[in-house]
Amino acid sequence: MGSAGVEAAPASIPTSGLCLLLFITLPCCDTTCGGEEQKADDRSRLHDAGFRQNRSLYSCRMQDLVDETDLALLNALQVAPRGSWAILGRALDLDPATVARRWRRLQTEGYAWVTCAVGPPRHNTFCLAYIEIECVRGEFDAVQDAFVRQPEVVYIHHLTGPRGLLIVVARSSPTLISEYIRDTVEPMPGIRSYHAEIRTAGHVEPSRWRLRSLDQDQQRALEAGTEAEKRAHDIRLEAVDQQIYQLLHEDGRMPFTTLAERAGVSEPTVRRRANRLLNSGILRLRCEVVQSVSGWPVSAVLWAATPPTHVESTVQSFAALPQVRLCCSLTGPRNLLLMVWLRSLDALPQLEGTLYERAPELTIVDRAICLHTAKQLGRVLSREGRATAQVQTTLEAFPVL
Template identity: 25%
Template sequence: MEVLDDLERRIAAALQINPRASWRTVAHALDEHERTVARRGTDLLSVGRIAAVGIRSRPASLLVRARCTPGSAPVTSEALATRADTSFSYMVTGSTDVVAEILTTRDQLAHLVSVDLATTPGIAHAETLPVLKYFRTIRSWRIGALTPREVEELGGPRLARDGAPFVDLDLSAQDKDIVDCLVANARMSFEEIARRAGVSETTARRRVEWILSSEAVQLRLLVEPAAVGLPLEALVWLRIAPAKISAIGESLRRDTRVRYAAALAGSSQIVVDVTLPTGDDLYRFVTESEWSSEVESFDITMVVRARKRGGRLNDPSVA
């Protein structure tokens, strides 16, 4: 995979902090020419090397660990990835072949577990692990390419409320149209959103601000870890005594190497998605982190193919 150059990394890092930031704002923060930033940033977005998208908030989510019939892991990964309610779908190493996260509602869980997964092509056995709490999601992962001053210029750290409780909002038909716009393209202009939702530009601006502040949609900038020098990705499944979950989760939330961490109900109590330069770095992550001595046991599955991330399908030729 082609690695982003220095300016491309800094543009991506800026949009991680604020996916809707104007090119003028980004250029000012990075002390670069606006025309250069706009051209390079637009190129990155247009060819899909980065993507600004939104994820609809849902009251329930669960991870699926699927064992597949021989040779069918790509089919299963594809089937799960193309579901509208799937946020990610990975092919992995180990006794599990595919791992996916599904965002849903509590009244749909029974059908999802008993029917949808049972009829998904290629699945021989599926373990479902409901998410109890998020410590970090990829919207608060940072590639670390900016100085503190540049971060401040873009509006500060803006630590995402990954563990915030779900709030069931009463969205109008126009609000739902606006949500659809932000999910498809988090950088869509207010003018275009207004046209698609059939409202004035002023109304579109006001409703977007309300939708985002209410967490009905969570925006994130997607960039493949390998494109920023982190080619090794692993899911680490931790088994922990209940009394230690919160402290370990908080430690993981602070760790810049962690893309995603969540408390689960099931055979593992926490799952961690970590991206690193080498296997040696992964070894140090699991043996030398401040929480390592507090974990009863763990499993590691390496991500070998990411068909979907952040609700967005990757190009199958490079995923």
């Protein structure tokens, strides 16, 4: 369906029954969904007092909880995605073997993964389309499933509102976006209508978003061991670079020996070329985490408008807000799109107030809550948000020039 609602409880269910259910469910999150050893000490890493409560309310359906030590590890991997277990362990005051064991569990069970995205120096070599889709009643799942299998569809979000599906499509040119819409979207059964806009500029990227589970000393220790990006726009890419991109997209922590074996080149060659791609910002690694256990369990999309002459200053006014995960310019009258992660549903109007205070020239034209993300940068996500499968990324987003 193109919209979502909440049904009232049947009249036959007594009020006392509902109260009893709440009484039983909420303590379960605190007593049976805990982490591993030293959980009490790990709680000191929480960013604020409401973090544990929010995480419990939204994650008690998960088979295993991610504890605060796990979140600190994931935050460390956001800072140093290919950091060694020894480096990560020193920053977290953990044994390297413990760090490796925790990561294996998180990755294997789909709670977290390290992947790769094309960085800003190459954003002008491909085209992203944000397409809002209204589905015929009863056809939503079929339409969503059809898009999940397509490599050019990098994101799929189920939203509130009349157009219940937002997909992000990557092709090498506007002409090929037109071809995709004409050949794939328009004839697809189950689609009632659609609205497409093209991204014209990226301002805030998900690769820069952080969990904020580390203290300042831990953050500095990890940043000291990473090399700052040195932008290089004149690097000529070859087919082996495309292979490295696809392999790092599959697993951003793939060892150089495995990268070399699968790319069919020597280890020194793959090490040199991978480091060049990463250090130049052409490729960016990012550690993703299941949203429901991140402490930021609610996501929303904001469509906004600001005068073209104020776009840069407007974005700068809110880019550092912890809620802002993505911001880009779009064609059309709604020329800014924001993806935000929130502590709770009631944080959305609070955030909008903050945005207006920081950027009075900004007008929020529309907003929607993201009910479920079905695909995230090529990862297929379950209802709980865990990664269950991967669709190989399209090379149209990383062409050889």
